[in-house]
Amino acid sequence: MGIKGMSNNSILLKIENNVAYITLNRPEVFNSFNREMALSLQKILDDCETNPEVRAIVLTGNGKAFCAGQDLKEVTSPELNPGFKKILEEHYNPIISRIRNIEKPIIAAVNGVAAGAGANIALACDVVVAHDKVSFIQAFSLIGLIPDSAGTFFLPRLIGFQKASALAMLGDKVSAEEAERIGMIYKCVSVDEFEETINKLALKMANMPTKALGLIKQTLNQSLTNNLEDQLALESKNQIEAAGTKDYAEGVAAFIEKRKPNFKGR
Numbered sequence: 001m002g003i004k005g006m007s008n009n010s011i012l013l014k015i016e017n018n019v020a021y022i023t024l025n026r027p028e029v030f031n032s033f034n035r036e037m038a039l040s041l042q043k044i045l046d047d048c049e050t051n052p053e054v055r056a057i058v059l060t061g062n063g064k065a066f067c068a069g070q071d072l073k074e075v076t077s078p079e080l081n082p083g084f085k086k087i088l089e090e091h092y093n094p095i096i097s098r099i100r101n102i103e104k105p106i107i108a109a110v111n112g113v114a115a116g117a118g119a120n121i122a123l124a125c126d127v128v129v130a131h132d133k134v135s136f137i138q139a140f141s142l143i144g145l146i147p148d149s150a151g152t153f154f155l156p157r158l159i160g161f162q163k164a165s166a167l168a169m170l171g172d173k174v175s176a177e178e179a180e181r182i183g184m185i186y187k188c189v190s191v192d193e194f195e196e197t198i199n200k201l202a203l204k205m206a207n208m209p210t211k212a213l214g215l216i217k218q219t220l221n222q223s224l225t226n227n228l229e230d231q232l233a234l235e236s237k238n239q240i241e242a243a244g245t246k247d248y249a250e251g252v253a254a255f256i257e258k259r260k261p262n263f264k265g266r
Contacts, residue, residue, distance in 0.1 A: 009025075009036065010024070010025055010026050010034070010036050010037035010040055011023070011024065011025055011037060011040040011041055011044055012025045012062065013044055015051070015053060015054060017203055017206060018053060018054065018055040018056065018206040018207070018265075019054070019055070019056050019057070019058060019202040019203065019206045020044075020048045020051070020054045020056070020057045020058070021058045021060070021202075022041070022044055022045075022048070022057060022058065022059050022060070023060055023061065023062050024037065024041075024059075024060070024061045024062065024066070024067055025062045026062075026071075027061075027062045027063025027064070027065070028063075029068070029071055029073075030063070030064065030065035030067070030068035030112075030113065031061040031062065031063065031065050031066065031067045031068060031118070032067065032068040032069055032070060032071040032072075032118070033067070033069065033070055033071055033091065033092075033117065033118075034071045034074045034080075035074065035080075035082055035087075035091065038087075038090075038091035038092070038095065039090075039091070041095055042094050042095060042098060045057075045095070045098040045099070045102060046098070048102065048104070049098070049102045049103075049104065052265075054104065055104060055205075055206040055207075055210045055265045056104060056105050056106075056107065056202050056203075056205040056206040056210075057102070057104055057105070057106045057107065058106075058107045058109050058198060058202050059106060059107070059108050059109065059121075059122075059125060060108075060109035060110075060111050060198070061110075061111050061112060063112070064112045064113075065111075065112040065113045065114075065118075066108075066109075066110045066111055066112050066113065066114040066118055066122060066130075066134070067114055067115070067117070067118025067119075067121060067122070068113065068115045068116065068118055069115050069116025069117040069118045069119070069139065070087065070116060070117055072143075075087070088148055092117050092121075092148055092149040093149075095121060095149070096120075096121065096124050096149055096150045099121070099124045099125055100124060100217075100221055101221075103211075103213075103214025103215070103217060103218060104210060104213070104214060105126045105127065105205045105210075105213050105217070106125045106126050106127075107125060107126065107127045107128075107129065107198065107201060107202055107205070108121075108122040108123075108125035108127070108128040108129070109129055109194075109198040110122050110128060110129065110130035110131075110134050110136075110176070110185070111130075111131065111134070111194070112133075112134060113134065113135055113136075113137065114130075114134065114135075114136050114137070115136075115137040115139045116137070116138070116139045116140055116147075116149075117148060117149040119136045119137060119138060119139075119151070120138075120147065120148070120149035120150055120151040120154065120155075121149055122136070122185075123136075123150075123151070123154050123155065123158065123184065123185075124149070124150055124154060126217060127186045127201065127205075128184075128185035128186050128187075129185070129186055129187045129188075129189065129194075129197060129198060129201065130176035130179065130180075130185055130187075130188055130189075131176060131188070131189055131190060131191045131193075131194040132175075132176055132177060132188055132189065132190055132191060133176075133191055134175070134176040134188075135173040135174060135175055135176070136173070136174045136176075136179055136184065136185075137171060137172075137173050137174070138151060138155070138167050138168050138171055138172075139171050140168070140171070141168065141169055141170070141171050142171040146168075147168050151168065152164075152168070153224075155167065155168065155184075157224065158183055158184050159182045159183055159184050163182060176188040207263060208263060209245065209247030209248070209250075209251060209263045209265065210247070210263070210265030211242065211245045211247055211265060211266065212242050212245065212247060212248070215238045215241060215242050218238065219231075219234055219235060219238050222234055245266060246264060246266045247261075247263045247264065247265065247266060250262060250263060250264070251263070
């Protein structure tokens with residue numbers, strides 16, 4: 001595939017080899033969110049969801065940070081402040097919903113500090129990879145707020161209630177190495193290996209049976225609230241759907257013929 005790209009003041013998008021690379025692009029404020037960036041990210045995620053050329057998504061940041069959360073200058077400006085109700089209901093909640101509901105894998109490539117909503121947006125992604133200079137911070141309590149952007153939902157499920165409670169209340173920095181150790185993220189790699197690791201992982205996922213990956217994501221989403229019987233029923237339903245895909249037929253044929261499968265995401 002050729003390279004396609006677009007940009008605005010706050011988001012960069014490049015599509016290459018069936019991977020959409022989305023870059024938060026406000027490095028002068030550590031990629032903190034304002035209204036423009038939040039709405040732009042939603043639009044780009046929508047476009048990636050419907051674009052058949054996109055089979056995997058990488059979300060990362062430009063500069064020294066992944067994302068420092070909300071731009072506090074916006075919320076303290078009498079002219080610009082949209083108010084917390086609008087920020088949550090129109091900015092962060094829709095972003096988290098899109099990340100979880102897009103039936104394509106999303107990799108958070110955490111290239112620098114991930115704080116507040118920035119940390120929780122990363123943790124909502126399907127696979128989180130960070131380099132060894134990165135830290136994650138639930139910074140909300142340090143300014144008198146509570147974790148949002150699904151932090152109170154995903155964090156205790158990832159690392160346990162007690163650890164999540166302490167991090168949410170104390171606002172401690174968690175290194176990428178520690179985040180991997182406690183199960184907060186998938187992998188911590190060295191700075192030198194980071195870009196290559198992300199690209200290899202994204203290409204691998206883009207060449208896997210995309211429909212099955214989407215069904216895995218959907219099934220895991222519902223496991224967070226289903227009981228056992230409901231989850232077993234959902235597994236049956238989604239397995240039957242997966243077994244009807246062309247990628248399943250190709251995977252079985254390739255196994256029998258002892259060759260590498262050529263999945264098309266259908």
